[in-house]
Amino acid sequence: MARSIWSGYINFGLVSVPVGLYSATKEHTLDFHQFQRGTSDRIRNKRVNERTGREVDYDKIVKGHDIGGGEYVVVEQEELADIAPGKSRSLEISTFVDLDEIDPIHFQKSYYLAPSDRENASSYALLRDALAKTNRAGIAGFVMRGKEYLATIRADGKVLVLETMYFADEIRDPAKEVGTLPAKTSGKQLKMATDLIEAMAGPWKPTDYKDSYTARVKKLINTKRKGKEVVFTEEEPEATSSTDLVTALRASVEAARAKRAGGGKKTVAKKTSARKATAKKSTAKSAAKKAPAKKTAKKKAA
Numbered sequence: 244m245a246r247s248i249w250s251g252y253i254n255f256g257l258v259s260v261p262v263g264l265y266s267a268t269k270e271h272t273l274d275f276h277q278f279q280r281g282t283s284d285r286i287r288n289k290r291v292n293e294r295t296g297r298e299v300d301y302d303k304i305v306k307g308h309d310i311g312g313g314e315y316v317v318v319e320q321e322e323l324a325d326i327a328p329g330k331s332r333s334l335e336i337s338t339f340v341d342l343d344e345i346d347p348i349h350f351q352k353s354y355y356l357a358p359s360d361r362e363n364a365s366s367y368a369l370l371r372d373a374l375a376k377t378n379r380a381g382i383a384g385f386v387m388r389g390k391e392y393l394a395t396i397r398a399d400g401k402v403l404v405l406e407t408m409y410f411a412d413e414i415r416d417p418a419k420e421v422g423t424l425p426a427k428t429s430g431k432q433l434k435m436a437t438d439l440i441e442a443m444a445g446p447w448k449p450t451d452y453k454d455s456y457t458a459r460v461k462k463l464i465n466t467k468r469k470g471k472e473v474v475f476t477e478e479e480p481e482a483t484s485s486t487d488l489v490t491a492l493r494a495s496v497e498a499a500r501a502k503r504a505g506g507g508k509k510t511v512a513k514k515t516s517a518r519k520a521t522a523k524k525s526t527a528k529s530a531a532k533k534a535p536a537k538k539t540a541k542k543k544a545a
Contacts, residue, residue: 249387250359253370253396255336260366261359262334264387264405268353271457273464323389334396334405336381342397345380349408356396356403367403374398435492442499 247263254260277286289298306323307315358367374380375398383394393408417424428436466472483491 247357247359248354249385251332251334251385253334253336253356253381253383255339255370255381258366258370260370261363262356262367262403263359265355265357267355267404271454273457273460320389334383334385334394336383336396338382339374339377339379340382340395342378342380345395348414350395351392351407351409354405354407356405371398371401371403374403432488432492435489435496439492439496439499442496442503 245265247265249264250262251264252259252261278284279286290301290304291297292299305317305319307317309315358364370381374396380395380397383396385392385394393410395406395408397404397406
């Protein structure tokens with residue numbers, strides 16, 4: 244069993260549930276060291292005094308916040324810990340909301356919550372089952388690793404899942420970030436785009452999707468280790484123009500429907516057979532044209 248990265252209490256009403264927090268996800272990462280080009284010399288990052296150029300030990304470093312004009316306010320780690328709400332030991336649920344009302348853009352990272360001891364496992368199970376029955380999530384705040392988080396606590400099967408969230412003022416306004424956006428569409432193009440989405444619709448199967456880029460990086464490393472060179476070629480798609488949009492949508496809908504009906508392979512087979520038949524006819528015609536030439540050659544010889 245993994246070690247919890249945070250422990251505390253879920254508080255709602257007058258009920259307190261002791262829990263531990265565990266990582267629910269892991270990312271595909273490949274570690275790389277830095278070297279000076281053309282050498283085997285490692286590059287290392289050091290904490291250096293800007294004025295003296297000397298390296299400084301970690302325990303001698305304090306945090307300072309820039310207040311402008313070249314002035315800083317120095318803050319000690321102990322001072323930050325003292326002002327943390329609940330001393331980082333409380334998941335205080337303020338309200339329960341419908342899960343469907345939460346925009347996924349607010350979600351940040353997932354964690355598992357588990358009961359800290361067997362004696363209080365029943366209160367953990369009670370909260371989990373009540374959340375599942377009502378399709379609601381508890382909205383809570385807590386502090387972890389020197390940062391305050393907004394979080395949702397929801398049921399997922401037998402476990403409670405905590406999702407850290409972005410605060411409202413942390414989510415950027417799309418109009419300010421990306422500028423002017425296109426107006427709403429309608430008519431035939433919208434109908435065909437809707438048909439294409441429905442034709443390509445299917446169940447969510449997370450195991451169907453793989454990290455192809457990490458696989459390519461591993462292949463590149465393994466091939467270079469053997470002294471070989473790998474060249475990946477991938478053509479960049481061209482943007483579909485407005486004049487070709489309807490044609491592209493219609494062809495996409497037909498292809499998606501054929502694939503769903505299992506007609507994709509049949510279509511390929513028919514095309515292949517047609518190509519073979521055309522090739523045979525061309526060969527037969529060529530043979531027929533060449534035959535008289537041989538007869539003429541015999542007559543000349545006589």
